[in-house]
Amino acid sequence: MTDRLPGFNTLAIHAGAAPDASTGARATPIYQTTSFVFDDVDHAASLFGLQAFGNIYSRITNPTNAVLEERIAALEGGTAALAVASGHAAEFLTMHALMQPGDEFVASNKLYGGSINQFNHSYKNFGWSVAWADNDDPASFEAAITPRTKAIFCESIANPGGVITDIKALSEVAKKHNIPLVVDNTMATPYLIRPFEHGADIVVHSATKFLGGHGNSIGGLIVDGGSFQWAGDARYPMMSQPRPEYSGMVLAETFGNFGFAIACRVLGLRDLGPSLSPFNAFLILNGIETLPLRMQRHSDNALVVAKHLAQHEAVAWVSYPGLETDRYHALAKRYTPNGAGAVFTFGLKGGYEAGVKLVSNLQLFSHLANIGDTRSLVIHPASTTHRQLTDAQKSAAGAGPEVVRLSIGLEDPADLIEDLDGALRA
Ligand SMILES: Cc1ncc(COP(=O)(O)O)c(C=O)c1O
Known part of the structure; x- marks a missing residue:
């Protein structure tokens, strides 16, 4: 040794x-x-x-x-x-x-x-x-x-x-x-x-x-x-x-x-x-035995999905530090060069109602209060995890009414994109 x-x-x-x-x-x-x-x-x-x-x-x-x-x-x-x-x-x-x-x-x-x-x-x-x-x-x-x-x-x-x-x-x-x-x-x-x-x-x-x-x-x-x-x-x-x-x-x-x-x-x-x-x-x-493999795949998949959503007509903004246009991209390059993780938020042009509809229409994504699963997960924080907070606290915590949070899993990103596109169309 x-x-x-x-x-x-x-x-x-x-x-x-x-x-x-x-x-x-x-x-x-x-x-x-x-x-x-x-x-x-x-x-x-x-x-x-x-x-x-x-x-x-x-x-x-x-x-x-x-x-x-x-x-x-x-x-x-x-x-x-x-x-x-x-x-x-x-x-x-x-x-x-x-x-x-x-x-x-x-x-x-x-x-x-x-x-x-x-x-x-x-x-x-x-x-x-x-x-x-x-x-x-x-x-x-x-x-x-x-x-x-x-x-x-x-x-x-x-x-x-x-x-x-x-x-x-x-x-x-x-x-x-x-x-x-x-x-x-x-x-x-x-x-x-x-x-x-x-x-x-x-x-x-x-x-x-x-x-x-x-x-x-x-x-x-x-x-x-x-x-x-x-x-x-x-x-x-x-x-x-x-x-x-x-x-x-x-x-x-x-x-x-x-x-x-x-x-x-x-x-x-x-x-x-x-x-x-x-x-x-x-x-x-x-x-933990597979943590390095999973985290890399989570981050890679999240970047593909975030890029897709960023150019979607129903989406007002995407907050994912892996995107070059993101305000945290410079910090991401410094602190997390292997990828920016699985979880990110995006805002729907349709606001609160559109957020609630989206989570109901997704099929492959599970609507639940967790992150970090092999499966892709979705939640509308304003109506769930952050609902006890005041409106000001919600916005300060990045959980305003139009915000949807995704935790991207290990599935094929093409399937995730198809699911999101279908639900956004509906
Ligand atoms: C960043 C972060 N810290 C702490 C917690 C609390 O962890 P637990 O649910 O295991 O008590 C959570 C749960 O979602 C979390 O996302």
Whole structure:
């Protein structure tokens, strides 16, 4: 063996996995068990005291989930990861480790509608507040920072609008104010964008989407970039202060550059409980094995469909950064040279009514609230995912009344175009 690190395709298949030590099983087994037998009393005590790594109970660790955690950490280039029950759970446990009651964070205004709701409403119950900033204007993030600001949150490619975020510019703002930058990398996946290479400190995923990739399992991931210095920083007590739950242990000192991932696991996941089922971890792992192939095909197909729609008479505009005329094309070339992903929006000249009609008339496209499936998907955000938002919030999030969102699958693009043309004619 040389010192050369394995490539992305190899990591997508092998990282974290080995033939099962007791059976030789080559695929990662599903360890469908709640709990694990201790060697003896001392072993049990050392596991409970965080003096040894190992399994106690599947709410906190599980060997199938551990393979998924190692794999995403390797693909993102992070130090450690945590698998959880959903993308929302990943966002929540991340904020739980960063925020105290009365704290604030600054978030991009171009986010998945569910995240906007979560931040605006549910987080209030914890005493956390969000300040919204303009995704295209890094200075607006800086202007929203106060002494209580604990993080900046954005998406690498924003759902639903086909918006590319200038992660490097936001990371410079975060570094200047010594707060972590959290990037939701769901839409890009590490195949298209690796946020740590652009200065992010924490990456979260809805593994439900392209990582799993087959529309069959809900899951979430948190990846620790290992870059933020928590030790000695009293603003982040979960990582930097003695923990009464663990005999005064300071997680950032004991676990160094993966102290954040440990805090999410042993304080967040342990106490709040949104653990990922090993069966879902198994399905997501299977998905990741073909991630590079699928993401390339998703992006290639999306570009063909976007080009077709851009010259269609019923279409007012197409927002896909892969198009040379798109306002985010320059950022796309910089951040995602392999392709601009599968998801994009377009506007119908016929407005809200035309959007509702289109989704009813498509046949090959499935009308549903998801992205990142092998199948092509369609939704009219204003009447579904973004309906709780005010009109102003809808437009700010790229989900105005005339907007239709597509998640382009792996079918033959000619068939997708025929389906769209037929539905637009009808
Ligand atoms: C970008 C993004 N982040 C987070 C989520 C939430 O993920 P989940 O549905 O797995 O909770 C979604 C879901 O659509 C999403 O698109």
